Amino acid sequence: MFINWALQEINLKIVYYGPGMSGKTTNLEYIHSKLDDSLKGDLVSLKTKEDRTIFFDFMQIEVGRIKGKKPKFNLYTVPGQVYYASSRKVILNGVDGIVFVADSQPHRMEANVETLLDLEKNLKQDNQSLEDFPWVIQYNKRDLPGVESIDELQKRLNFFGVPHFEGVAVRGDGVFATLKSVINTVVEHVQKEL
Ligand SMILES: Nc1nc2c(ncn2[C@@H]2O[C@H](COP(=O)(O)OP(=O)(O)OP(=O)(O)O)[C@@H](O)[C@H]2O)c(=O)[nH]1
Numbered sequence: 334m335f336i337n338w339a340l341q342e343i344n345l346k347i348v349y350y351g352p353g354m355s356g357k358t359t360n361l362e363y364i365h366s367k368l369d370d371s372l373k374g375d376l377v378s379l380k381t382k383e384d385r386t387i388f389f390d391f392m393q394i395e396v397g398r399i400k401g402k403k404p405k406f407n408l409y410t411v412p413g414q415v416y417y418a419s420s421r422k423v424i425l426n427g428v429d430g431i432v433f434v435a436d437s438q439p440h441r442m443e444a445n446v447e448t449l450l451d452l453e454k455n456l457k458q459d460n461q462s463l464e465d466f467p468w469v470i471q472y473n474k475r476d477l478p479g480v481e482s483i484d485e486l487q488k489r490l491n492f493f494g495v496p497h498f499e500g501v502a503v504r505g506d507g508v509f510a511t512l513k514s515v516i517n518t519v520v521e522h523v524q525k526e527l
């Protein structure tokens with residue numbers, strides 16, 4: 334969190350985290366395509382020619398007020414591919430809330446679990462933990478055949494019982510429900526600190 338007292342602005346950082354190809358960038362693209370121009374900045378994406386995120390995607394949105402101050406939410410995605418571990422660490426710096434975008438396909442279960450452990454490890458280095466951090470889960474790609482059941486995903490990934498959402502990010506299903514939930518969770522957390 335960063336407060337600009339002169340402008341009465343609160344900057345909050347939300348990071349979309351998850352394994353490679355789970356749909357993190359697709360979430361931001363959908364949000365960007367639907368929000369009114371007055372509420373959003375440009376979507377900045379750094380991608381390979383195969384459309385994989387290299388460093389991060391970034392956009393800023395403005396919604397509501399917290400104790401008279403204008404909150405600006407800075408949305409980032411991390412690159413999910415295993416070898417971008419150090420980028421993920423850098424992007425997590427100063428994070429206020431996380432959306433974990435899981436891939437619902439059974440063959441990605443292991444990647445989901447590993448990425449969640451990678452996230453917890455990175456938070457720990459910053460003296461934080463998923464146990465008491467504002468975060469939510471999106472089970473994405475629910476449109477694909479043979480996806481894992483929500484029960485099973487919950488058992489394997491949601492060990493702290495955080496809010497969870499089903500998503501079909503390519504169609505926008507669940508994208509705003511997830512965003513609203515993480516924003517509410519972050520705002521609740523921040524209000525206690527102000
Ligand atoms: N069928 C289906 N495909 C999806 C869905 N969401 C995303 N995709 C596709 O999955 C692929 C990867 O999506 P991205 O949003 O680039 O994934 P990412 O998590 O940003 O991947 P990295 O940047 O490599 O970590 C793209 O081809 C998307 O169109 C979904 O809900 N259903």
Ligand SMILES: [Mg+2]
Pocket residue numbers: 357358359385386410411412413
């Ligand atoms: Mg991406």
